[in-house]
């Protein structure tokens with residue numbers, strides 16, 4: 001129930017409560033300021049200490065300084081809406097709920113972290129299951145001042161109405177950056193956020209049901225609840241594109257969490273920033289299970305025999321090499337089961353031994369005693385290894401390979417690809433082939449990752465040495481850590497230092513890397529938990545890459561199968577996950593659409609179902625003020641009609657963020673038109689949006705994003721561009737929080753079926 005304060009009595013009660021809240025909240029901010037000052041001073045002290053200070057050395061000091069800095073950043077990030085709720089229990093205790101937990105100088109808790117078990121009833125209590133809660137209060141802030149509050153009295157018959165706080169949150173104009181929903185998380189969302197970390201949790205929900213919001217809040221919840229475990233291994237959050245990562249990157253810091261590794265699918269392999277895959281057909285092929293075999297074949301083809309007997313010269317002695325010897329050495333190396341680059345060592349050793357035997361037979365009779373001693377043996381082997389002839393021959397037969405080199409050659413050398421992929425058709429091969437050294441695409445990344453596993457690291461002497469010294473550092477650090485925990489307790493740092501962090505700090509360059517930094521530099525890093533957003537888009541090969549990063553299979557997977565770009569999407573999560581976590585996953589569903597008004601949701605669902613796609617339409621929280629509109633025009637008038645539509649939407653929502661969605665040539669055509677008419681206002685999805693209030697995006701990049709007014713240019717082309725799949729059009733239509741306009745130069749008959757039902761506006 002929302003309390004109404006009509007009578008003088010209730011008005012004065014409200015005012016009194018408001019004053020009390022203001023006092024309390026100002027105490028909370030005072031405490032926040034004190035803590036900030038404290039940590040800054042501690043940091044300054046630690047930075048001022050010389051090598052003689054209480055810390056053993058420079059790098060140790062850096063580690064602690066970094067932890068203080070993290071805490072300072074966290075305290076800075078929770079400034080906005082530090083507190084947003086209060087729970088009054090049956091036993092007349094009041095608890096304030098906020099972004100982080102705070103205690104006063106007597107160690108009395110004055111603010112409860114929203115993730116703490118004590119805060120859970122704020123999100124979960126209902127009139128039917130009050131969990132000891134008598135009143136739930138939503139506190140609305142403006143800067144550091146309490147503006148107003150709203151009470152839900154759970155013992156009242158009116159309890160359970162949609163709160164004003166929620167309605168204003170979902171109706172507010174969008175800023176282009178996603179905000180957190182910590183003050184208005186709904187019960188079905190909270191159950192998912194607080195679900196146990198183990199196993200694979202799949203969250204299926206239609207457009208706008210808060211999947212992304214839930215995924216982010218869950219990451220923050222898990223880090224809080226399982227901090228000890230996750231501090232060592234980290235959490236990875238994967239999204240579909242860089243535009244999407246930019247859109248969400250402020251949410252976790254605003255929840256006081258900075259330690260999550262956030263990566264788009266194209267940047268999951270260290271050192272590669274892949275471009276979007278331009279060809280949906282190539283993307284589909286590269287995602288298939290069979291690519292595993294293609295890459296294995298590609299590697300095997302680089303282990304090759306010589307066609308006929310050949311000769312090599314070592315120290316002026318000619319040695320004969322026969323195909324049978326190479327074949328045996330290859331067989332031996334393959335049997336070792338090691339990755340290509342490590343197995344190469346076996347191959348080389350075998351061949352050196354074979355050549356040595358031959359050489360010994362030639363050399364021995366020339367010695368007076370007829371014997372080859374130990375020193376001679378190792379000298380001869382060394383000579384064989386270093387002979388240019390031998391090296392050239394062995395490289396020809398078994399070349400050390402890099403993953404990027406292999407994939408680049410595979411996709412640009414027709415014969416190599418044909419030989420490695422006998423199971424693909426000629427036209428599929430053509431789809432895959434491209435220019436040598438063309439930039440890698442997002443669909444290449446899992447292929448590179450797969451190749452990296454099959455190839456293993458390049459074996460170099462330097463590599464061996466570095467590994468050994470890394471291990472030494474780690475051992476020393478592990479010992480140092482024993483003592484370190486006491487020091488940590490003394491200085492009261494809210495963080496965890498692991499042996500790995502200390503070891504990293506011992507590196508000669510003195511660079512201190514956090515777990516998040518280290519994880520994203522290391523392909524073989526395995527995370528404690530992986531969160532995957534827009535999961536319906538992932539191919540088999542992409543799933544394979546992700547499951548490699550969490551062998552314990554601790555995942556939160558959020559997505560909507562109906563929003564998949566491809567023409568033939570899976571219709572159940574079971575078939576998607578079967579190869580990776582058979583019978584090892586659980587499903588949760590989200591059912592309320594917080595973004596898109598019902599009028600627009602219905603139109604979008606109609607388009608999707610008319611194309612034969614199964615959609616679950618969530619219940620929209622708002623009916624909406626405007627019907628979606630379809631405008632027919634001619635190619636000559638398209639630009640004018642678009643500008644008029646933009647203008648009309650700004651009249652409707654002057655503070656709004658407008659999204660123009662177009663693909664291919666349409667995108668290129670409208671960009672200069674918009675730039676000319678609205679200079680400095682167009683945002684094309686890269687970098688920060690700042691004051692730009694018109695976003696121009698492709699359908700692919702619009703995934704997961706939202707705009708107050710959406711204008712789709714040539715909607716039928718969104719379908720053609722995706723290989724006749726309606727998925728991207730469905731996604732584009734459901735990006736709107738207020739209005740949707742579609743502009744087309746096609747005839748009614750040329751439009752996707754469900755679009756024709758949309759109203760044509762009265763001009």
Ligand SMILES: Nc1ncnc2c1ncn2[C@@H]1O[C@H](COP(=O)(O)OP(=O)(O)OP(=O)(O)O)[C@@H](O)[C@H]1O
Nearest residue numbers: 169181184185186207208209210211212213594704
């Ligand atoms: N409990 C909530 N309180 C306030 N706003 C919410 C709540 N849940 C979701 N929202 C808002 O609804 C919008 C849609 O949320 P989100 O982007 O997480 O949905 P989604 O399910 O990931 O959507 P899609 O699959 O269509 O991309 C966002 O603006 C989000 O902040």
